[in-house]
Amino acid sequence: xxxxxxxxxxxxxxxxxxxxxxxxxxxxxxxxxxxxxxxxxxxxxxxxxxxxxxxxxxxxxxxxxxxxxxxxxxxxxxxxxxxxxxxxxxxxxxxxxxxxxxxxxxxxxxxxxxxxxxxxxxxxxxxxxxxxxxxxxxxxxxxxxxxxxxxxxxxxxxxxxxxxxxxxxxxxxxxxxxxxxxxxxxxxxxxxxxxxxxxxxxxxxxxxxxxxxxxxxxxxxxxxxxxxxxxxxxxxxxxxxxxxxxxxxxxxxxxxxxxxxxxxxxxxxxxxxxxxxxxxxxxxxxxxxxxxxx
Ligand code: PMP
Numbered sequence: 001x002x003x004x005x006x007x008x009x010x011x012x013x014x015x016x017x018x019x020x021x022x023x024x025x026x027x028x029x030x031x032x033x034x035x036x037x038x039x040x041x042x043x044x045x046x047x048x049x050x051x052x053x054x055x056x057x058x059x060x061x062x063x064x065x066x067x068x069x070x071x072x073x074x075x076x077x078x079x080x081x082x083x084x085x086x087x088x089x090x091x092x093x094x095x096x097x098x099x100x101x102x103x104x105x106x107x108x109x110x111x112x113x114x115x116x117x118x119x120x121x122x123x124x125x126x127x128x129x130x131x132x133x134x135x136x137x138x139x140x141x142x143x144x145x146x147x148x149x150x151x152x153x154x155x156x157x158x159x160x161x162x163x164x165x166x167x168x169x170x171x172x173x174x175x176x177x178x179x180x181x182x183x184x185x186x187x188x189x190x191x192x193x194x195x196x197x198x199x200x201x202x203x204x205x206x207x208x209x210x211x212x213x214x215x216x217x218x219x220x221x222x223x224x225x226x227x228x229x230x231x232x233x234x235x236x237x238x239x240x241x242x243x244x245x246x247x248x249x250x251x252x253x254x255x256x257x258x259x260x261x262x263x264x265x266x267x268x269x270x271x272x273x274x275x276x277x278x279x280x281x282x283x284x285x286x287x288x289x290x291x292x293x294x
Contacts, residue, residue, distance in 0.1 A: 008116035027096025034058035090121035123251040132258030133173035138163035142185040149208035184234040190247035191215035204231040214248040244271030
């Protein structure tokens with residue numbers, strides 16, 4: 001029999017089929033919790049510290065106290081990968097409010113649930129990087145920064161799910177959400193970049209997009225390569241008329257977009273800047289200095 005993945009829940013490991021939480025867990029009942037998605041490449045857990053810090057920031061916003069130190073969580077993540085003998089993997093860290101009473105109030109949830117899953121993920125088609133993906137602007141606006149915006153990486157992903165359903169129905173690969181002012185915000189689980197006349201632009205953090213760790217890497221790489229990179233409001237017009245558009249995300253990595261709402265982007269093929277960043281990014285993620293070695 002194939003050996004099952006071992007999932008960490010609150011200090012113990014369970015085979016995948018037995019890895020369960022209470023139906024009274026407020027993570028399930030109300031989406032009350034936070035998470036991270038992290039990749040390991042050839043034994044290096046890319047930007048693990050940054051992901052852990054973001055998890056704690058999301059939890060801080062929710063006044064959810066993670067019952068272990070950052071260092072302990074790092075060590076448990078590495079241990080979960082070692083236990084599953086995974087060197088190229090996708091790790092999902094989840095901390096929920098824990099089990100409580102029925103009713104939204106988190107007051108009676110006394111013990112947060114900590115879950116670590118180490119598995120693999122595939123987000124876009126195999127040829128997405130070579131051919132680019134199609135996208136559409138969805139009618140679903142991103143929640144603003146004074147609501148449950150994706151700045152908090154919480155278990156509330158309905159905003160993204162509604163947009164993704166629209167993309168599925170329209171037969172395109174991915175959805176892009178605008179912010180409430182009509183500017184481009186982000187993809188379903190990716191940040192968005194455009195390139196115009198050799199300049200790289202991405203929406204500012206006040207758009208309500210998640211401060212993406214891959215986006216940060218793409219900006220650093222692009223600056224190192226000498227490109228002009230700026231954060232600015234991007235209109236749908238600028239998106240449609242960009243020379244290049246690309247997504248960044250832990251699961252997606254860097255993916256060129258070849259078409260948005262049936263308008264071809266540039267010549268409809270991945271552009272030179274996206275291709276260069278993809279090549280450099282694949283080196284960066286394997287550099288032990290950029291992460292923590294299992
Ligand atoms: N936006 C959203 C809504 C996401 O869920 C993700 C994936 N975590 C991203 C952007 C990309 O962020 P990162 O590069 O840190 O994975």
